[in-house]
Amino acid sequence: MARSARYKVRFRRRREGKTDYKKRLALLKSGLPRMVVRRTNRYIIVQFVKFRPEGDEVIAYAFSKELSRYGWPYGGKNTPAAYLTGYLAALRAKEAGVEKAVLDIGRFPSTKGSRLYAALKGAIDAGIEIPHSPEVLPEEDRIKGEHIASWASSLKEENEEFYRRQFALYLAREASPESMPEVFEKVLSQLERGPSGGNG
Numbered sequence: 714m715a716r717s718a719r720y721k722v723r724f725r726r727r728r729e730g731k732t733d734y735k736k737r738l739a740l741l742k743s744g745l746p747r748m749v750v751r752r753t754n755r756y757i758i759v760q761f762v763k764f765r766p767e768g769d770e771v772i773a774y775a776f777s778k779e780l781s782r783y784g785w786p787y788g789g790k791n792t793p794a795a796y797l798t799g800y801l802a803a804l805r806a807k808e809a810g811v812e813k814a815v816l817d818i819g820r821f822p823s824t825k826g827s828r829l830y831a832a833l834k835g836a837i838d839a840g841i842e843i844p845h846s847p848e849v850l851p852e853e854d855r856i857k858g859e860h861i862a863s864w865a866s867s868l869k870e871e872n873e874e875f876y877r878r879q880f881a882l883y884l885a886r887e888a889s890p891e892s893m894p895e896v897f898e899k900v901l902s903q904l905e906r907g908p909s910g911g912n913g
Contacts, residue, residue: 746772746806748816748843750799750832756789759802759832761811772809774871775802785900786888792851793858793897795828799835806841826851852857858893865890 750762760774772889777789777798787793806814814836818829825848834850854860869876869891881891888896 728876746811746814748799748806748814748836748841749817749819750829751819752790752795752828754790754855757795757798757828757832759836761802761809761814762817769812772811773802773805775799775805780900783900783903785894785896786886787858787883787890787896788879790828791858791861792828792831792855793861793893795831795895796851796856797833797900797904799832800901801835802832802837803836803839804904804907806836807839810839816843816845819843820828823849825849826855831856832840857897862891865893 746761746763749758751758755776758774759776761771761772763770775798778796778803780789780794780797783797783801785794785797789798802866816833821829824830830845830849831846833843833850834856839844865876865880868879877884883890
């Protein structure tokens with residue numbers, strides 16, 4: 714009969730697939746706050762987090778659902794929304810004294826041009842220094858939603874019924890998908906004037 718177990722039970726969050734502790738340790742060794750980017754089926758969440766032995770401290774955050782307060786009617790899960798959320802979180806982090814950070818995308822796959830990296834681009838453009846490889850960032854036209862506007866425009870001409878089905882949520886809010894780049898610039902301009910509302 715065995716007197717000691719050969720199998721070591723992993724930490725609960727590792728078993729649940731929520732935390733990669735080896736990767737987390739490497740990020741903590743930098744000594745910098747982590748820019749934690751997470752996505753759900755509907756939203757993007759960006760937090761600037763500082764490690765403390767008693768538990769992580771959230772310095773600043775932004776939630777893409779907030780963007781509607783700044784005039785963004787196009788939902789919270791697309792690439793432009795991710796960029797704006799990263800930008801807003803970074804402005805709040807700067808107000809709290811953060812100048813440098815490291816990116817933490819958790820256990821999400823690292824995919825070039827993804828929404829996670831759109832949030833990173835937003836934070837960098839807002840003035841936070843974050844180590845990264847430029848080739849992973851989305852193209853400027855995708856950040857502004859020009860690819861969505863262009864597709865919507867051609868789709869409306871080719872098949873208006875499918876266009877109305879595809880963009881039903883936008884149209885229900887009286888938001889034209891073809892106008893997304895212009896609305897993006899207006900929201901960004903408003904954020905540049907100051908992230909009113911603090912961290913909430």
